[in-house]
Amino acid sequence: MFFKGAAFTHRKNEIIILGGGLTGLSAGSVLTKAGLPVKVFESGGAVGGLSRTIIHGEFRFDLGGHRFFTTNKKTENFVRELLDGELISVQRKSKIFMHDRYFDYPLKPLNAVFGLGIPTTLKIISDYGAERVRRLKKDSDAVSLEDWVVGKFGRKMFDIYFKEYSEKVWGLDCSRISAEWVAQRIKGLSLGVAIKNAFFKFSGRGIPTLADSFIYPSLGIGRIADRLRETIDKNNNHVATSSSVKRLSHDGVRIKSAVVSNCRQIYDIEGSEFISSIPLTAMVQMLHPAPPDNVISAASELKYRDLIIVTVMLNRERVTDQTWIYLPEQKISFGRIHEPKNWSAAMAPRGKTHIVAEYFCAEGDAVWNTDDAGLTDRTVKNLHALGFIKMNEAVDSTVLRIPKAYPLFEVGYERPYDTICSYLGRFQNLHIAGRSGMFKYYNMDHVIEAGIETAERIIKKVSRIQKSEVRMEKQEAVILNPEF
Numbered sequence: 408m409f410f411k412g413a414a415f416t417h418r419k420n421e422i423i424i425l426g427g428g429l430t431g432l433s434a435g436s437v438l439t440k441a442g443l444p445v446k447v448f449e450s451g452g453a454v455g456g457l458s459r460t461i462i463h464g465e466f467r468f469d470l471g472g473h474r475f476f477t478t479n480k481k482t483e484n485f486v487r488e489l490l491d492g493e494l495i496s497v498q499r500k501s502k503i504f505m506h507d508r509y510f511d512y513p514l515k516p517l518n519a520v521f522g523l524g525i526p527t528t529l530k531i532i533s534d535y536g537a538e539r540v541r542r543l544k545k546d547s548d549a550v551s552l553e554d555w556v557v558g559k560f561g562r563k564m565f566d567i568y569f570k571e572y573s574e575k576v577w578g579l580d581c582s583r584i585s586a587e588w589v590a591q592r593i594k595g596l597s598l599g600v601a602i603k604n605a606f607f608k609f610s611g612r613g614i615p616t617l618a619d620s621f622i623y624p625s626l627g628i629g630r631i632a633d634r635l636r637e638t639i640d641k642n643n644n645h646v647a648t649s650s651s652v653k654r655l656s657h658d659g660v661r662i663k664s665a666v667v668s669n670c671r672q673i674y675d676i677e678g679s680e681f682i683s684s685i686p687l688t689a690m691v692q693m694l695h696p697a698p699p700d701n702v703i704s705a706a707s708e709l710k711y712r713d714l715i716i717v718t719v720m721l722n723r724e725r726v727t728d729q730t731w732i733y734l735p736e737q738k739i740s741f742g743r744i745h746e747p748k749n750w751s752a753a754m755a756p757r758g759k760t761h762i763v764a765e766y767f768c769a770e771g772d773a774v775w776n777t778d779d780a781g782l783t784d785r786t787v788k789n790l791h792a793l794g795f796i797k798m799n800e801a802v803d804s805t806v807l808r809i810p811k812a813y814p815l816f817e818v819g820y821e822r823p824y825d826t827i828c829s830y831l832g833r834f835q836n837l838h839i840a841g842r843s844g845m846f847k848y849y850n851m852d853h854v855i856e857a858g859i860e861t862a863e864r865i866i867k868k869v870s871r872i873q874k875s876e877v878r879m880e881k882q883e884a885v886i887l888n889p890e891f
């Protein structure tokens with residue numbers, strides 16, 4: 408049995424936001440500033456979604472180090488104003504560790520091309536040349552990640568630097584990973600640009616993959632979400648955590664209400680506009696009445712990649728001087744590590760540090776099902792074998808499982824995606840936004856922009872409706888009272 412809006416004071420024309428990550432909170436913040444009534448529902452116990460900072464005793468860490476970088480001044484100013492006095496500038500220093508040695512990341516030609524010995528270097532150069540000649544003759548469309556990278560860098564570079572890591576992240580052969588993902592991910596990056604970057608101290612500004620410094624809140628990336636929440640929780644607007652949306656009722660053209668469960672009760676909340684930043688596939692499945700079978704089956708075809716974060720606290724001042732270290736080889740069970748202290752000194756107490764290891768996996772697979780003790784043991788042993796730590800330095804640990812961390816762009820994903828989007832297009836008051844919400848490989852800057860833009864669209868719509876209501880009231884007044 409549902410209670411009609413009993414948990415909250417219900418106001419006319421309330422805007423309901425599904426998800427308290429950066430998309431939902433940015434939208435909620437802009438709508439609140441415009442004086443509109445807003446409720447945000449977040450299923451987790453805290454706000455921030457993928458961009459939250461975990462506090463574990465005296466240690467803080469992000470779910471995989473999150474650097475904020477944008478070329479959009481409006482977005483940068485939005486974050487700077489929000490976190491006035493809290494931001495520090497961090498020098499990006501990343502390496503790839505493989506074949507028992509370090510390589511620069513982003514790739515630098517001298518190190519990347521010549522670091523592997525003369526025969527491999529010659530093969531890299533000849534493959535790159537052959538690919539250039541082939542492209543001059545025939546400009547083929549890249550379908551997969553493999554096509555795209557081989558086309559840009561040559562086969563040998565693909566085999567050495569891209570294949571193993573990409574397959575570790577996505578759990579798929581590179582010929583099955585869509586080229587669209589890699590084109591978005593390393594947009595603007597070609598061997599030519601990488602060479603310019605290496606030889607002419609080009610800052611990489613404008614190419615997110617190459618940018619060499621970034622801003623960061625001294626207490627962790629989660630401060631963006633915390634501050635956004637503070638800008639919403641006022642004048643009866645509210646961010647409700649531990650509140651999971653279970654159902655969206657509709658009449659075929661408009662969403663009418665959301666059923667929300669907050670572990671004590673289940674509520675049915677009416678709204679005028681609905682913003683959804685929760686995973687697209689989950690949102691489709693909660694529509695009531697249910698969409699046609701082809702839409703439901705399209706939703707089951709879109710996949711996400713999951714993540715486990717293992718954090719090991721260490722009785723030692725510091726382990727590395729890097730922001731991230733990438734570990735492509737399959738023999739190492741995690742794919743990336745970071746040391747939060749290298750992002751901000753405030754992330755760990757004096758004399759101690761911690762390493763955060765990211766395991767890319769699929770919910771229900773062998774890694775996902777390994778218990779926390781097993782994952783911690785594996786992480787500590789790997790860090791020791793790699794020469795980073797001594798076994799007895801590990802003093803504490805914590806394990807977090809994060810479902811749907813990445814939308815998975817398998818070749819052919821566009822068909823089910825288009826089926827879903829064309830069905831959802833009929834709902835006049837449903838706005839999908841954000842990374843999981845839109846099934847896009849969006850970073851924080853993109854999702855903040857998506858939240859702001861969605862809010863601005865709604866503000867314009869509400870203002871148009873209000874103006875036409877005033878016009879109608881005036882017309883009615885003239886009819887009822889000709890002297891008006």
Ligand SMILES: Cc1cc2nc3c(=O)[nH]c(=O)nc-3n(C[C@H](O)[C@H](O)[C@H](O)COP(=O)(O)OP(=O)(O)OC[C@H]3O[C@@H](n4cnc5c(N)ncnc54)[C@H](O)[C@@H]3O)c2cc1C
Pocket residue numbers: 425426427428429430431448449450451454455456457458470471472473474475476650651652653684685686689714765812813840841842843844849850851852854
């Ligand atoms: C390992 C990793 C590293 C990253 N590093 C960077 C980086 O360095 N720089 C960068 O810019 N970006 C980075 N990102 C991307 C960044 O995290 C995302 O772009 C951003 O956090 C997405 O925000 P969102 O609000 O769109 O989605 P989410 O953060 O996924 O928010 C959606 C929210 O909806 C909630 N929810 C789900 N279902 C329901 C329901 N039924 N009812 C209510 N609430 C629900 C979820 O709990 C979640 O809080 C990284 C991502 C990952 C996974």
